[in-house]
Amino acid sequence: MTAGSDLIAKIARRQDLAEYQKKHWTGTFAEYLDFVARDPKVTRNAYQRVYDMILSFGTDEIVIHKEKYVRYKFFDDPIDDGHDAIFGLEKPLMNLVNVLKSAALGYGTERRVLLLHGPVGSSKSTIARLLKKGMEYYSQTDEGALYTFDWREEGPDGETHWIPCPMHEEPLRLVPLEHRAALLGELNEGRSPDDFQVRIVGDLDPYCRQMFKERLASYSGDWTRVLDDIRVRRVILSEQDRIGIGTFQPKDEKNQDATELTGDINYRKIAEYGSDSDPRAFNFDGEFNIANRGIIEFIEVLKLDVAFLYDLLGASQEHKIKPKKFAQTDIDEVIVGHTNEPEYRKLQSNEFMEALRDRTVKIDVPYVTKLSDEVKIYEKDYNSRRVTGKRIAPHTLEVAAMWAVLTRLEEPKNAGLTLMQKLKLYNGKTLPGFTEDNIKELKEEAEREGMHGISPRYVQDKISNALVAHADERSVNPFMVLNELETGLRHHSLINNEEVRKHYKHLLAVVKEEYEDVVKNEVQRAIAADEEALTRLCGNYIDNVKAYTQREKVKNKYTGQPEEPDERLMRSIEEKIDIPESRKDDFRREIMNYIGALSLDGKSFDYKTNERLQKALELKLFQDQKDTIKLTSLVSSVVDKDTQEKIDIVKGRLIRDYGYDEDSASDVLNYVASIFARGDVKRGGG
Known part of the structure; x- marks a missing residue:
């Protein structure tokens, strides 16, 4: 039997003639x-x-x-x-x-x-x-x-x-x-x-x-x-x-x-x-x-x-x-x-x-007004099956989707709320002072929301342009796509109002700033992702908070002598998540009540179950470790062996925990390093 006949025979066996009839x-x-x-x-x-x-x-x-x-x-x-x-x-x-x-x-x-x-x-x-x-x-x-x-x-x-x-x-x-x-x-x-x-x-x-x-x-x-x-x-x-x-x-x-x-x-x-x-x-x-x-x-x-x-x-x-x-x-x-x-x-x-x-x-x-849904639209077209031989760096589709959604949202009437915060609320994030009822009100006051703005089709075209324009590079990053989106605005056939064009351009700057905060946060968390060090820091903080709230002293682990709770340590952690001096007692009691409630349920406390405390501990550890890692030395051409080993550990964490590959992890570390080199980092990590 020839190869062609064999192939036909195999297909013939797969037929369901009863179903056809x-x-x-x-x-x-x-x-x-x-x-x-x-x-x-x-x-x-x-x-x-x-x-x-x-x-x-x-x-x-x-x-x-x-x-x-x-x-x-x-x-x-x-x-x-x-x-x-x-x-x-x-x-x-x-x-x-x-x-x-x-x-x-x-x-x-x-x-x-x-x-x-x-x-x-x-x-x-x-x-x-x-x-x-x-x-x-x-x-x-x-x-x-x-x-x-x-x-x-x-x-x-x-x-x-x-x-x-x-x-x-x-x-x-x-x-x-x-x-x-x-x-x-x-x-x-x-x-x-x-x-x-x-x-x-x-x-x-x-x-x-x-x-x-x-x-x-x-x-x-x-x-x-x-x-x-x-x-x-x-x-x-x-x-x-x-x-x-x-x-x-x-x-x-x-x-x-x-x-x-x-x-x-x-x-x-x-x-x-x-x-x-x-x-x-x-x-x-x-x-x-x-x-x-x-x-x-x-x-x-x-x-x-x-x-x-x-x-x-x-x-x-x-x-x-x-x-x-x-x-x-x-x-x-x-x-x-x-x-x-x-x-x-x-x-x-x-x-x-x-x-x-x-x-x-x-x-x-x-149009879609929820960020995660807009991301799914682009993931459908630019997943690994569709884009062969080229990687799309983490957050690339997300920043494109973020910009698209921002163009569709109406400015909130609440003066204390930015458009980016509104986007995050719609996407399921929590913000202090905003309840589900508030979000419902925001939607009701913006009846025309989603009936104007940028089409997903425009964004898809620009992502495609970025993939083609950077064909020689192994991955496409957020800046490549954002630049394509901005360039295309000059000739967008459906934008005939210069004010609208300026507004969309301003929103690109807002998205770039948000992306900068996101990657700084990821690099900071990767640097501070030393589980043992975080657990030790948390234990130290909790011991001090417990002594403070119960008006007791803390036993010094080295001298064995009782000492006053370490106010400087506690505040250095609390300030990372913007707990003011006037609210520190409330926050500490809140933590102790949380631990007490877990104890009553027969559960032990883990800092990972408290999102705010976890963030504060990570930022504190990052602050303590960033000088020893010398992240800013990345922007120089010479990196000593000790620093390189520590950087490789951080890079490995970015790959393992945040979806980067070798190239995009190096790119994002260099980018964040350049921010630190400029001294352009907010207190507490942004």
């Missing part, structure tokens, strides 16, 4: 009624199917700033390994699913266009793409199975041909109006009002209606014999095959025709059938036609010509379209459009568009 099932109308009796949900309409599809992936309940949200796992894109995952938009997505739920229950929103509205690059297209992808996937599952039918035709050669229903109609629409009530009574018998009820809504499309009438006439009105000329089959929705998934994009007005939505005359078949109003001489292949039973996406919907908007109004409100030369035709599909802010403002100010405004449900899709 199940997805391509064909049978009689009677067999289909058996399916319906067993599982009435095969007859669901498009809105019910979309809603159930989203729920089928499961949900989580999460709490953000004291508010409960339902998180729908579908929007993590489990179908495509997270390729289109959406981060940080729990509230807009919950609003969207609530609208779909209302539509599925028939409460009125099924007669509206779902309008995703937000700034460029805010995930509107991704949401629409996910819904379409989800419907394709769901239709292949047992739970999401749906069916249509074909017509039997005898060819000139006597062979049987099966002609598919052009709009993939629900087979129950073949039941004449006068028999529907009786059939539904049988199918729904024994079901409670809370159970899913089978319904038959709408009539056949013009082509199927013609085929039905011809056969009914030939069988002298015997409807049951018409059923012998149809076969029911399972249908798999597919955008590629134009089955149940449609997408419409505005083009130049001169090149656009309404028939793209509702189908057009097939001129070659007019000679065969003798009339342009014969449905067999018509192609029911407009986007509305082919999207029947599924979903249609309108890209930049508000850029549509007025003629198209009329079609959209009828499709949403009446669930009907008007193909040329034919009566209004029933459709069953979810209509999703998306638009950006300028186009929506035009809609609001245009009195001729009032009918469209009345028939839309607007769902705001803002």
